[in-house]
């Protein structure tokens with residue numbers, strides 16, 4: 001046994017001991033891993049949490065069989081750093097460097113390679129998990145397969161994932177990215193369909209308005225046969241700003257982007273969510289101010305502020321997965337109901353047969369995710385109503401939300417979307433009921449959070465890098 005395996009086993013035993021204690025006490029617990037990319041306000045009470053913060057090691061990279069064994073709190077940037085030493089990366093890498101392996105599996109994460117590979121949990125081969133009663137087990141598509149499928153997108157409500165064996169693919173130094181300008185929602189969907197028929201590795205798009213957008217398709221490449229652009233340095237443009245400039249000048253444009261700059265291209269500014277902070281604090285939004293304030297606008301810092309200030313409930317932050325035939329009418333409705341732009345548009349996210357909690361568990365195998373993130377008019381009550389209207393409309397259009405954000409479904413409506421009987425059976429079988437809140441309890445927002453910038457700033461000063469524990 002290697003030193004890192006020994007260390008890992010010790011850590012897992014500690015988690016198991018914590019859970020055994022809580023199981024005896026019948027006490028519901030939250031999983032604390034130090035950070036979050038979910039926008040729901042997270043509250044952690046000292047005597048109601050299981051710590052998994054130190055599960056952050058890459059245990060093995062096997063270049064021959066192309067897999068990695070990693071602890072579940074490893075974030076995306078560390079994972080890519082370690083695997084790319086061998087010329088390999090996971091086929092799905094979430095766009096924010098701080099999203100963890102465990103959080104990605106539990107939160108239904110996907111990205112621009114999802115049209116080819118599915119969601120992050122689809123590239124995971126095996127989980128080591130600690131169940132509610134402290135028992136340590138392994139789950140894969142062959143062994144304990146009901147738990148393997150059930151735990152994905154369950155928001156930690158079926159057990160704690162401590163270790164993951166995941167698939168790797170060969171990668172190249174660059175991504176050759178082609179920008180295709182589109183002039184309507186209809187054209188954007190057509191352009192995505194066309195791109196997915198080509199042999200590309202990545203597809204996503206940004207809609208800047210009802211009339212203007214860009215669909216971007218990427219391919220691994222070792223050649224520098226087009227202009228090279230980067231997105232991780234303070235001096236670089238934020239990616240969406242750059243993309244908008246490109247389509248103002250060109251109908252079609254090609255560029256070379258270094259691999260990590262491409263994978264984490266939306267980190268600075270959290271896509272465009274960071275723009276709101278400029279507006280709210282009345283700081284001009286230009287290259288100079290973005291350069292000066294760069295450290296504050298990487299997603300890890302932005303999320304720390306977002307959680308501390310409690311501001312996300314005052315915005316619409318939602319990802320909606322829709323079957324192909326509903327995408328166009330739903331986009332039209334989102335335009336009318338919110339007028340929020342830019343909108344992110346990303347194909348893929350299709351669930352597998354037993355993947356019942358997945359946002360992609362829909363009646364079609366061409367799914368598009370629509371990310372609507374931004375401020376709209378109206379007070380808090382109006383925003384809650386708007387969220388509810390969007391939830392109801394989404395159900396009518398046979399779509400599902402990604403549950404990382406604010407969810408306002410009444411209980412009966414929620415359990416009409418998800419298979420309650422199947423889920424409860426799993427929770428009983430794997431001893432989750434006494435210790436882990438269920439997925440509805442974990443994702444439903446029933447409170448109005450107080451926004452306080454001063455309190456938030458003090459909170460960040462007290463605990464700059466980790467979520468506070470009360």
Ligand SMILES: Cc1cc2nc3c(=O)[nH]c(=O)nc-3n(C[C@H](O)[C@H](O)[C@H](O)COP(=O)(O)OP(=O)(O)OC[C@H]3O[C@@H](n4cnc5c(N)ncnc54)[C@H](O)[C@@H]3O)c2cc1C
Nearest residue numbers: 036037038072100102103106107109110155156160161404
């Ligand atoms: C503006 C915006 C854009 C986004 N864009 C993308 C995107 O492009 N692609 C994408 O994939 N996602 C995106 N997300 C969502 C993000 O991927 C999910 O929120 C993801 O689940 C976050 O992972 P995390 O590591 O931060 O975990 P958290 O958010 O902290 O946790 C998610 C859930 O998993 C549970 N959990 C965490 N670790 C474990 C574990 N080891 N075992 C069991 N349960 C665990 C937590 O308790 C929680 O319920 C976006 C979110 C926002 C707000």
